Amino acid sequence: MATEARKTVGSPVVEGVGRIPGLGNCYTYCEGDEMFLIDTGFSRRAKSIVRAFGDSNMPMARVGKILLTHWHVDHMGGAAHLVENLHVPLACHANDAPFVDGRTKDPTPLLMRLFMRVHHAPVAISLKDGDRVGPLVVVHTPGHTPGSVVYHHPARKILFSGDSVVERKGHLTMPGTGFATSPDQAVQSLSRIRELDVEVMLPGHGVPVTSNFVPLLDDLIKRAPVEFLSRP
Ligand SMILES: [Zn+2]
Numbered sequence: 001m002a003t004e005a006r007k008t009v010g011s012p013v014v015e016g017v018g019r020i021p022g023l024g025n026c027y028t029y030c031e032g033d034e035m036f037l038i039d040t041g042f043s044r045r046a047k048s049i050v051r052a053f054g055d056s057n058m059p060m061a062r063v064g065k066i067l068l069t070h071w072h073v074d075h076m077g078g079a080a081h082l083v084e085n086l087h088v089p090l091a092c093h094a095n096d097a098p099f100v101d102g103r104t105k106d107p108t109p110l111l112m113r114l115f116m117r118v119h120h121a122p123v124a125i126s127l128k129d130g131d132r133v134g135p136l137v138v139v140h141t142p143g144h145t146p147g148s149v150v151y152h153h154p155a156r157k158i159l160f161s162g163d164s165v166v167e168r169k170g171h172l173t174m175p176g177t178g179f180a181t182s183p184d185q186a187v188q189s190l191s192r193i194r195e196l197d198v199e200v201m202l203p204g205h206g207v208p209v210t211s212n213f214v215p216l217l218d219d220l221i222k223r224a225p226v227e228f229l230s231r232p
């Protein structure tokens with residue numbers, strides 16, 4: 001049992017963290033007997049996640065909670081299937097919960113919605129800033145969506161950053177402002193992330209950042225107002 005608890009699902013990043021890449025990254029995090037799934041990818045059948053657990057010979061029943069960084073379909077696509085089949089509680093920030101469970105209509109333009117049908121899922125746990133989920137602290141970083149969060153492990157200096165900060169070609173960046181509810185807030189949220197003690201960043205898109213996080217984030221904070229807020 002002890003060896004099973006230490007096994008990683010997905011490509012190992014650092015001790016306890018596995019990455020399941022796809023259109024959006026999903027991660028597994030294991031500490032002691034607790035296993036969390038952070039984001040669920042695009043596929044409504046959660047295929048890549050189911051495959052990753054199968055490849056590791058890990059029963060999916062080991063997942064104790066599913067944590068969403070925000071409601072976008074490339075992150076919550078597989079949630080409905082997993083909640084239905086595993087009966088795992090799904091957690092996300094209270095501001096994004098109505099989009100995840102379908103109480104609020106998806107504001108995505110119709111044309112995009114035709115390609116990215118959202119499958120809603122019941123939210124068992126509505127999170128707020130400062131909440132703890134096992135060893136992880138919820139930090140509200142609104143802007144990309146109203147309820148975007150990052151999950152911070154203060155002791156291990158690990159950050160699951162969702163789409164609040166992503167990686168592209170060795171740099172940190174943010175998704176295009178066309179996808180953001182409030183680009184101004186998204187830029188402000190970078191300063192909130194800068195206050196956190198982070199060595200390993202696990203982004204929703206791009207590859208994990210395991211060194212130089214602080215200078216890379218400082219560079220983004222410097223560029224962000226021009227890149228994301230300048231208006232013609
Ligand atoms: Zn997003």
Ligand SMILES: [Zn+2]
Nearest residue numbers: 024074163204
């Ligand atoms: Zn995304």
